[in-house]
Amino acid sequence: MIIAGADLGGTHLRVGLRRAGETRLLARRSLSADPTWTPAQVVEAVAAMLEALQPTGEPLAALGFGATGDIDPEGGACWSMRRFPGLEGAPLAALLTARLGVPVQLLNDGLCAALGELRAGAGQGARDFVMVTLGTGIGGGVVLDGRLVTAARGRVGKAGHMIVDWDGPVQPTCHCGLPGCWQALAARAGLLHRARELAAAHPESLLAAGSAGVDPTPEHIAEWAAAGDPAALAVWRETGRLVGVGLANLVKLFAPERVLIGGGLAAGHPELLRAARAEIERHAIKPYQRPDVLLAALGPDAGLLGATWAPEELASHHE
Amino acid sequence: MIIAGADLGGTHLRVGLRRAGETRLLARRSLSADPTWTPAQVVEAVAAMLEALQPTGEPLAALGFGATGDIDPEGGACWSMRRFPGLEGAPLAALLTARLGVPVQLLNDGLCAALGELRAGAGQGARDFVMVTLGTGIGGGVVLDGRLVTAARGRVGKAGHMIVDWDGPVQPTCHCGLPGCWQALAARAGLLHRARELAAAHPESLLAAGSAGVDPTPEHIAEWAAAGDPAALAVWRETGRLVGVGLANLVKLFAPERVLIGGGLAAGHPELLRAARAEIERHAIKPYQRPDVLLAALGPDAGLLGATWAPEELASHHE
Numbered sequence: 007m008i009i010a011g012a013d014l015g016g017t018h019l020r021v022g023l024r025r026a027g028e029t030r031l032l033a034r035r036s037l038s039a040d041p042t043w044t045p046a047q048v049v050e051a052v053a054a055m056l057e058a059l060q061p062t063g064e065p066l067a068a069l070g071f072g073a074t075g076d077i078d079p080e081g082g083a084c085w086s087m088r089r090f091p092g093l094e095g096a097p098l099a100a101l102l103t104a105r106l107g108v109p110v111q112l113l114n115d116g117l118c119a120a121l122g123e124l125r126a127g128a129g130q131g132a133r134d135f136v137m138v139t140l141g142t143g144i145g146g147g148v149v150l151d152g153r154l155v156t157a158a159r160g161r162v163g164k165a166g167h168m169i170v171d172w173d174g175p176v177q178p179t180c181h182c183g184l185p186g187c188w189q190a191l192a193a194r195a196g197l198l199h200r201a202r203e204l205a206a207a208h209p210e211s212l213l214a215a216g217s218a219g220v221d222p223t224p225e226h227i228a229e230w231a232a233a234g235d236p237a238a239l240a241v242w243r244e245t246g247r248l249v250g251v252g253l254a255n256l257v258k259l260f261a262p263e264r265v266l267i268g269g270g271l272a273a274g275h276p277e278l279l280r281a282a283r284a285e286i287e288r289h290a291i292k293p294y295q296r297p298d299v300l301l302a303a304l305g306p307d308a309g310l311l312g313a314t315w316a317p318e319e320l321a322s323h324h325e
Numbered sequence: 326m327i328i329a330g331a332d333l334g335g336t337h338l339r340v341g342l343r344r345a346g347e348t349r350l351l352a353r354r355s356l357s358a359d360p361t362w363t364p365a366q367v368v369e370a371v372a373a374m375l376e377a378l379q380p381t382g383e384p385l386a387a388l389g390f391g392a393t394g395d396i397d398p399e400g401g402a403c404w405s406m407r408r409f410p411g412l413e414g415a416p417l418a419a420l421l422t423a424r425l426g427v428p429v430q431l432l433n434d435g436l437c438a439a440l441g442e443l444r445a446g447a448g449q450g451a452r453d454f455v456m457v458t459l460g461t462g463i464g465g466g467v468v469l470d471g472r473l474v475t476a477a478r479g480r481v482g483k484a485g486h487m488i489v490d491w492d493g494p495v496q497p498t499c500h501c502g503l504p505g506c507w508q509a510l511a512a513r514a515g516l517l518h519r520a521r522e523l524a525a526a527h528p529e530s531l532l533a534a535g536s537a538g539v540d541p542t543p544e545h546i547a548e549w550a551a552a553g554d555p556a557a558l559a560v561w562r563e564t565g566r567l568v569g570v571g572l573a574n575l576v577k578l579f580a581p582e583r584v585l586i587g588g589g590l591a592a593g594h595p596e597l598l599r600a601a602r603a604e605i606e607r608h609a610i611k612p613y614q615r616p617d618v619l620l621a622a623l624g625p626d627a628g629l630l631g632a633t634w635a636p637e638e639l640a641s642h643h644e
């Protein structure tokens with residue numbers, strides 16, 4: 007039995023096939039995503055890639071479709087598709103089912119990533135874990151008793167918008183407009199904001215020299231930290247601490263045995279993981295609030311791979 | 326079929342019986358709780374109350390036992406029993422089963438309260454809700470798809486220790502020692518701290534006059550607010566706002582259709598609920614983040630009644 011997964015990210019649409027009972031993709035394809043896509047064009051793109059991928063002719067059992075945005079797994083529609091305005095509210099599950107003749111399950115891509123890590127990555131063998139992806143925002147998912155815990159009706163929990171600094175400064179801002187969101191402080195914008203502050207405070211630093219007249223990237227800041235610049239190192243340490251504050255909140259809420267950190271920033275510099283671990287430890291008031299804190303294992307593949315488990319996982323929620 | 330519930334609170338041990346399929350207690354008993362109790366004494370107290378309660382002679386099917394503290398539903402033991410040091414780590418489930426001859430399920434009392442509201446209170450008819458109890462701390466539980474969502478392994482999530490002000494002032498403190506816990510800001514200690522600050526800032530107020538030389542209770546502050554004192558009203562409004570900040574975090578994580586607020590402070594003054602609602606509304610960035618925010622319906626009975634559903638509910642988690 008073959009299950010397909012699709013992952014519509016900011017820049018690419020990726021499709022892969024997995025044989026039931028296996029944990030790797032048999033085959034995969036990737037296509038540049040066009041911001042002007044209509045629902046019909048996405049459906050055709052998925053269908054064409056699936057046809058090209060099925061050399062064995064084995065029939066497809068189901069498709070899991072992950073996307074960045076406000077995915078309604080029960081309604082089968084995508085919302086808040088900021089990069090794909092033409093897909094706003096599109097009944098993608100029904101359209102894909104009509105075209106492909108198989109059941110289709112939509113799911114937020116952060117939840118797909120958690121599913122991927124559960125079945126084939128750093129969550130394997132864990133009964134419970136919290137996974138977050140650090141990038142422009144913070145997404146992720148929670149697994150308890152081997153099952154994905156979602157927000158109500160299969161939606162993704164907005165952990166990134168958790169307020170951790172309720173009367174803090176407005177900067178750095180979150181796109182929601184409220185001050186104090188975890189992702190504003192601990193994801194990419196927070197890291198870059200901290201870099202500007204520390205560059206100003208340490209004009210003698212590599213960080214300051216490298217930031218003169220240009221906006222450094224996380225990769226630049228990691229290079230300067232690796233070269234021993236204390237200011238650049240502090241950017242990663244302070245960001246890791248803020249990552250840890252929000253993770254500690256999730257550990258308090260869910261008491262998982264593991265915490266997995268994925269996304270582009272997670273492995274940006276080892277100081278981030280170290281500081282996040284220390285902050286989680288500082289918050290532990292119970293023995294079971296000391297999870298193993300690990301990097302996620304599957305990288306950008308987590309979402310695509312996880313999408314192939316979405317149909318089975320979401321069906322089990324309604325048994 | 327008769328199911329028993331027990332609720333070990335700070336001051337009383339209460340026991341009740343419920344017939345399966347019904348939503349009210351058939352009968353109940355209460356006993357002053359003795360802080361020096363041994364496990365054997367608690368077991369005997371429960372057994373004696375159950376015997377006195379069973380006039381029909383119908384056999385008991387199970388017992389749910391709720392308690393304040395760090396209850397391990399899988400291990401069947403109670404920890405962090407601050408008011409009952411003799412019960413620390415006691416295998417109460419096994420001891421009660423041995424004495425009573427029926428399955429016994431331990432569960433934190435905040436989770437019991439959420440179960441009670443789900444089956445017989447303000448959660449009836451909701452598919453998903455978040456319930457919190459506001460008192461000396463903040464407890465509660467989450468229901469998704471009609472089932473109680475716990476932390477890993479049936480433990481209670483420590484939402485009260487969620488950090489909402491990560492670099493805020495140390496005062497008011499939480500018993501965990503860290504600044505910025507939701508319950509330090511939004512439960513009883515936070516309300517009383519705010520009352521002292523507002524009394525000092527408004528020496529002409531009823532609040533200041535009533536606080537001179539004495540520590541006012543929440544009931545006093547509610548009376549002055551009801552009499553029109555702006556400072557006393559501000560105590561409830563600001564506390565409600567902080568209640569709302571934490572609830573907004575839970576709404577972001579779980580997207581429930583309802584939020585239930587119970588516990589002694591919840592109905593202390595209507596301004597608290599009003600301000601909490603406004604804060605939740607202010608944080609809503611999605612249509613499904615606008616839950617109905619209601620007072621819990623069962624008052625102090627929620628935990629005892631909910632305990633009678635604990636055996637069935639926890640068993641279903643391992644189906």
